[in-house]
Amino acid sequence: MASKTANQSTVPFADAPINQSLTAADKIELLRQMIRIRRFEQTSLKHYHNGSIGGFLHLYIGQESVAVGSISLLGEHDHVITAYRDHGHALAVGMGMNECMAELFGKATGCSKGKGGSMHYFAPDKNYWGGHGIVGGQTPLGAGLAFGVKYKGLKGCCLCYLGDGAINQGAFHEALNLASLWSLPVIYIIENNGYSMGTSQARSSAFPKEGLAARAEGYNMDWDKIDGVSLYEIRAGVQKAVERAHEHCRPTIIEILTYRHKGHSVADANAEKYRTKEEIQEYMNKHDPIEFWKNTLIAEGVISEDDYKTINKEAGAEADAAAEFAIKSPYPDESEIFDDIYWEVDNNTEAGRSGRHFFHG
Amino acid sequence: MPREITYREALREGLDEELAYDDNVIIIGEEVAEYNGAYKVTEGLWKKWGDKRIIDAPISEAGFIGMGIGASMLGIRPVMELMFFSFAYVAFDQMMNNAATCRYMSGGLINVPIVVRGPANGGTNVGATHSHTPENIFANMPGLKVVTPSDAHDAKGLIKSAIRDNDPVYFMESTVLYGMTGTVPSNDEIEGGELLVPIGKAKVKREGSDLTLIAHGRAVVTCLAAAEILAEKHHINAEVLDLRSIRPLDEEAIMASVRKTHRAICVEENKPFCGVGAQISSMIMEQAFDDLDAPVLRITSADAPAFYSPPIEKLQLPNPDEIVARALSIC
Numbered sequence: 001m002a003s004k005t006a007n008q009s010t011v012p013f014a015d016a017p018i019n020q021s022l023t024a025a026d027k028i029e030l031l032r033q034m035i036r037i038r039r040f041e042q043t044s045l046k047h048y049h050n051g052s053i054g055g056f057l058h059l060y061i062g063q064e065s066v067a068v069g070s071i072s073l074l075g076e077h078d079h080v081i082t083a084y085r086d087h088g089h090a091l092a093v094g095m096g097m098n099e100c101m102a103e104l105f106g107k108a109t110g111c112s113k114g115k116g117g118s119m120h121y122f123a124p125d126k127n128y129w130g131g132h133g134i135v136g137g138q139t140p141l142g143a144g145l146a147f148g149v150k151y152k153g154l155k156g157c158c159l160c161y162l163g164d165g166a167i168n169q170g171a172f173h174e175a176l177n178l179a180s181l182w183s184l185p186v187i188y189i190i191e192n193n194g195y196s197m198g199t200s201q202a203r204s205s206a207f208p209k210e211g212l213a214a215r216a217e218g219y220n221m222d223w224d225k226i227d228g229v230s231l232y233e234i235r236a237g238v239q240k241a242v243e244r245a246h247e248h249c250r251p252t253i254i255e256i257l258t259y260r261h262k263g264h265s266v267a268d269a270n271a272e273k274y275r276t277k278e279e280i281q282e283y284m285n286k287h288d289p290i291e292f293w294k295n296t297l298i299a300e301g302v303i304s305e306d307d308y309k310t311i312n313k314e315a316g317a318e319a320d321a322a323a324e325f326a327i328k329s330p331y332p333d334e335s336e337i338f339d340d341i342y343w344e345v346d347n348n349t350e351a352g353r354s355g356r357h358f359f360h361g
Numbered sequence: 362m363p364r365e366i367t368y369r370e371a372l373r374e375g376l377d378e379e380l381a382y383d384d385n386v387i388i389i390g391e392e393v394a395e396y397n398g399a400y401k402v403t404e405g406l407w408k409k410w411g412d413k414r415i416i417d418a419p420i421s422e423a424g425f426i427g428m429g430i431g432a433s434m435l436g437i438r439p440v441m442e443l444m445f446f447s448f449a450y451v452a453f454d455q456m457m458n459n460a461a462t463c464r465y466m467s468g469g470l471i472n473v474p475i476v477v478r479g480p481a482n483g484g485t486n487v488g489a490t491h492s493h494t495p496e497n498i499f500a501n502m503p504g505l506k507v508v509t510p511s512d513a514h515d516a517k518g519l520i521k522s523a524i525r526d527n528d529p530v531y532f533m534e535s536t537v538l539y540g541m542t543g544t545v546p547s548n549d550e551i552e553g554g555e556l557l558v559p560i561g562k563a564k565v566k567r568e569g570s571d572l573t574l575i576a577h578g579r580a581v582v583t584c585l586a587a588a589e590i591l592a593e594k595h596h597i598n599a600e601v602l603d604l605r606s607i608r609p610l611d612e613e614a615i616m617a618s619v620r621k622t623h624r625a626i627c628v629e630e631n632k633p634f635c636g637v638g639a640q641i642s643s644m645i646m647e648q649a650f651d652d653l654d655a656p657v658l659r660i661t662s663a664d665a666p667a668f669y670s671p672p673i674e675k676l677q678l679p680n681p682d683e684i685v686a687r688a689l690s691i692c
């Protein structure tokens with residue numbers, strides 16, 4: 001198992017203070033989290049194909065380091081909000097595989113009682129505010145969560161994730177202006193996986209040669225660009241933004257370069273048409289963040305190949321158990337349809353009892 | 362002592378009292394602070410409450426309403442002013458998707474206690490882009506509440522209830538009503554010490570026996586004028602029912618009145634297609650068919666974008682003479 005005195009890593013950014021402070025156990029935990037996300041999604045994919053899961057399933061496979069690395073930096077007053085490719089962030093904030101898997105199966109035991117599905121996971125108790133299906137729609141909400149933290153006088157921030165395609169939504173630009181104008185502690189993380197559905201980044205965005213995040217300059221905002229393969233680099237880069245948010249209450253945009261191994265969603269029939277097989281293979285073989293971290297930890301003497309296999313096996317078993325849990329769970333009762341629409345109705349308050357709230361039948 | 366104050370002043374009092382009642386209440390909007398409000402509804406509030414509570418926003422309705430939704434998830438209670446409700450359409454995704462569905466999609470883990478308020482009316486010669494009446498559009502969406510005060514009393518009592526409500530409330534006012542005065546009790550005359558009008562309870566503004574005029578917002582004022590003409594010139598005693606909110610809707614009050622008068626006309630400044638009156642007339646048909654002595658009629662704005670030319674725009678909106686003529690056709 002892990003040796004206590006890990007070798008000094010030669011990997012860039014390993015010597016950043018935020019990474020120096022990682023214990024061997026912390027590093028293994030980061031690996032475990034990424035593997036758990038991957039095994040969760042691989043299992044969900046299997047059940048999507050056998051018809052147990054409906055709708056869209058946007059897999060995060062290949063991007064795990066982004067959520068795990070950035071969320072590993074957060075504390076009590078920090079918040080997370082993202083788009084529809086949300087399974088990784090959900091598990092990284094500590095949501096359980098069971099409720100996440102059951103949500104995919106549309107079961108009553110799902111994190112949203114089967115009302116949200118794959119794209120709409122929520123866990124306010126873990127400062128996780130979704131899971132949003134409209135491209136870019138979550139970006140003003142991210143500013144709002146940061147506003148709330150600041151209004152209450154807390155030292156915290158909001159990590160708001162979005163795709164490289166989402167940066168072209170108007171709401172995002174409005175949110176950027178507000179974030180900088182009002183000095184909100186929000187960090188926009190552009191997960192640049194190179195494509196928005198079948199449209200390459202080059203075909204969707206006009207941007208300066210420095211990258212997508214450089215648009216921040218127009219809003220007098222700090223920005224950064226990070227290679228997302230390495231957890232060390234992500235943690236070192238995002239930490240600077242977290243400090244900026246905590247200490248100076250200033251926003252940041254960070255572009256993190258990453259890649260999705262699978263199609264846009266499982267329903268993406270063209271996953272291998274708008275990008276070449278060679279390109280996909282190249283990223284899977286040479287830029288996979290889990291492989292990279294595993295090799296880093298082996299080189300540091302933190303884990304052995306066997307340790308890795310054990311973690312992988314455990315995560316696979318956990319995912320299978322979650323699928324079992326989901327399969328065995330009941331579907332929501334039909335009576336649930338009219339719950340969770342109005343707080344006042346759910347809580348049977350006087351306001352909830354005044355007037356007709358629903359108009360069917 | 363009962364006081365005569367304007368609808369605008371009544372709103373301002375309501376806002377001011379809620380700012381005092383709860384530290385988490387904030388006001389965000391274009392020109393709401395230093396300029397004192399485009400329609401002076403928020404006049405003096407910035408001076409009294411300062412930058413933290415009264416916030417001038419850039420012209421970014423999607424941005425600041427979306428921001429308010431996010432902040433409300435952490436317990437802030439933002440009251441966001443739309444300079445005109447017509448501008449809601451640039452924030453439509455935030456108002457329809459995020460405000461209305463986050464609660465449902467989170468299985469009830471989240472609620473969004475926001476208020477979006479502003480004038481939603483035509484009739485002021487500002488052309489089609491500034492004259493929208495979207496109460497039917499927003500009331501179509503489960504999860505949202507739509508409130509439409511027609512007088513100063515309700516403007517104050519309803520804005521206070523809207524701010525305390527734990528669901529998103531879209532509060533539609535009228536620039537035509539802002540300057541109208543009405544009787545609003547002072548707090549020392551009220552049991553409980555404050556004026557809270559519950560959302561979801563209609564009000565009979567004029568008792569009648571021959572016909573029910575069902576209206577909301579400024580159309581209530583139009584109906585009251587029509588009812589006077591009907592009484593004086595035609596000996597028809599019309600009841601005027603002010604819905605006060607579209608969703609939730611006081612169905613019991615509607616049916617009770619129709620069962621009493623046996624005739625109903627729905628009057629609104631909305632457009633006709635799937636307007637509020639379409640919903641209500643279908644409900645009356647289903648629930649009170651045997652009580653009806655005549656078909657339920659609907660009077661709406663003309664089914665056209667708002668006309669700029671002042672004398673013509675007037676013809677587009679419901680007016681007392683039109684209501685009288687239609688009433689005579691069924692009485």
Ligand SMILES: Cc1ncc(C[n+]2csc(CCOP(=O)(O)OP(=O)(O)O)c2C)c(N)n1
Binds near residue numbers: 134166196264
């Ligand atoms: C407003 C809106 N338009 C279009 C879509 C359909 N859609 C869903 S995801 C997507 C691509 C977004 O790509 P990107 O922002 O790069 O995120 P990624 O899927 O790569 O994570 C599109 C067009 C949507 N959900 N919302």
Ligand SMILES: [Mg+2]
Binds near residue numbers: 194197
């Ligand atoms: Mg993308």
